[in-house]
Amino acid sequence: xxxxxxxxxxxxxxxxxxxxxxxxxxxxxxxxxxxxxxxxxxxxxxxxxxxxxxxxxxxxxxxxxxxxxxxxxxxxxxxxxxxxxxxxxxxxxxxxxxxxxxx
Ligand code: SF4
Numbered sequence: 001x002x003x004x005x006x007x008x009x010x011x012x013x014x015x016x017x018x019x020x021x022x023x024x025x026x027x028x029x030x031x032x033x034x035x036x037x038x039x040x041x042x043x044x045x046x047x048x049x050x051x052x053x054x055x056x057x058x059x060x061x062x063x064x065x066x067x068x069x070x071x072x073x074x075x076x077x078x079x080x081x082x083x084x085x086x087x088x089x090x091x092x093x094x095x096x097x098x099x100x101x102x103x
Contacts (some may be wrong), residue, residue, distance in 0.1 A: 073103070
């Protein structure tokens with residue numbers, strides 16, 4: 001492989017890596033917007049300590065998406081999927097009124 005062919009090859013590999021990273025972000029989805037109507041209806045917040053305690057008196061700060069039965073992220077992930085917000089990501093430290101303890 002000539003010097004310039006090698007350079008082109010590495011540039012192509014780098015470009016492919018960038019495209020894959022972009023696709024991965026797309027597959028994982030963007031973070032849920034707290035102002036999204038569905039998020040508002042469920043009282044979703046990115047930070048469980050910011051949940052509206054007056055509106056949701058059963059809320060407790062140890063209730064988080066990361067400990068919710070519906071959370072699809074892995075332990076240690078900052079965010080993950082949730083069937084209530086299809087195609088979007090909820091924060092591991094987030095919360096909504098549909099929280100249910102992980103069995
Ligand atoms: S259902 Fe569970 S994982 Fe989904 S947003 Fe509500 S608390 Fe988070």
